[in-house]
Amino acid sequence: MAEGTLDTDKLKSKLGVEWAPWSYPVAREMIRRFARAVGDPRGQDGNIAPPAFALAIGFEQFVDEVTTVVPFGTLLMGGTELECYQQIKSGDMITVVFKISSLRERQGKMGRMAFMTFDSTYQNQKQELVARCRQMVIGY
Amino acid sequence: MKQLYYEDVSVGGEVIPLLKQPTTRQLVMWAGAVGDYQPIHYDKDFARSRGLSGVIVHGQLVGAFLGQLMTDWIGEQGILRKLGCSYKGMNYPGETITLGGKVTKKYVEGEEHRVECSLWAENPKGEKTATGTAMVILPSRG
Numbered sequence: 001m002a003e004g005t006l007d008t009d010k011l012k013s014k015l016g017v018e019w020a021p022w023s024y025p026v027a028r029e030m031i032r033r034f035a036r037a038v039g040d041p042r043g044q045d046g047n048i049a050p051p052a053f054a055l056a057i058g059f060e061q062f063v064d065e066v067t068t069v070v071p072f073g074t075l076l077m078g079g080t081e082l083e084c085y086q087q088i089k090s091g092d093m094i095t096v097v098f099k100i101s102s103l104r105e106r107q108g109k110m111g112r113m114a115f116m117t118f119d120s121t122y123q124n125q126k127q128e129l130v131a132r133c134r135q136m137v138i139g140y
Numbered sequence: 141m142k143q144l145y146y147e148d149v150s151v152g153g154e155v156i157p158l159l160k161q162p163t164t165r166q167l168v169m170w171a172g173a174v175g176d177y178q179p180i181h182y183d184k185d186f187a188r189s190r191g192l193s194g195v196i197v198h199g200q201l202v203g204a205f206l207g208q209l210m211t212d213w214i215g216e217q218g219i220l221r222k223l224g225c226s227y228k229g230m231n232y233p234g235e236t237i238t239l240g241g242k243v244t245k246k247y248v249e250g251e252e253h254r255v256e257c258s259l260w261a262e263n264p265k266g267e268k269t270a271t272g273t274a275m276v277i278l279p280s281r282g
Contacts, residue, residue, distance in 0.1 A: 030173075033169070037172070050207060050211060051220045055200050061175075075178060077200055077203075079225060079227060080224070081224040082223045084220060084223075085221075
């Protein structure tokens with residue numbers, strides 16, 4: 001993407017608005033893959049996911065959505081705050097809702113940079129809150 | 141896995157460190173596991189064009205390492221309730237990442253025996269590439 005052509009206005013119109021929910025069935029193999037990728041003994045059997053597994057749910061769709069609205073060359077993670085209320089298990093159906101809670105722009109060494117905060121909530125098939133996450137993302 | 145109890149923990153005490161040495165293969169595994177296909181994590185030339193010195197480790201993978209640091213330490217019956225991390229610098233594949241933590245607070249809230257920790261990830265130069273906090277709930281010997 002050419003420098004200086006970041007148009008984040010379209011994202012600004014979504015500020016503070018909850019996106020439509022996305023639901024994902026949690027398969028044993030997803031948990032296993034996650035645990036193996038981290039090298040975490042928890043979750044290697046695919047039954048109960050390690051707490052950070054929530055980060056994997058909906059992330060791809062989230063990045064696709066953001067980069068469709070604004071074609072950032074790169075999204076860098078600035079920080080993650082995760083709260084886990086219940087374990088995520090294989091067979092669960094997790095519904096995630098994303099929201100952009102803040103967005104500011106700054107001129108950086110790589111041109112215009114957008115500093116965004118995204119909040120996400122994760123519910124299981126019983127409508128119980130399983131996790132909540134806030135992520136700071138830098139798009140440029 | 142050894143079980144940690146609330147009574148075993150004291151403020152200022154250390155979380156048992158965890159060492160990781162992510163390879164580019166591990167980055168590919170992580171990319172597939174979470175669906176993060178940003179080229180800065182697998183394409184050296186692209187990473188350089190974005191101002192980086194090479195392919196970098198996913199920040200969230202370092203976050204997940206910090207999660208494992210805590211769950212390894214607290215044992216089966218411990219619960220990781222909160223995990224926060226801030227990515228301050230880059231980690232490069234092939235380099236050892238040392239994950240560590242210190243107990244900052246312990247208290248009882250209702251039925252819960254809570255312990256708070258400050259966390260960090262360090263590169264081989266001793267630079268903190270991520271810092272964070274965690275809150276865990278431990279079983280009590282009663």
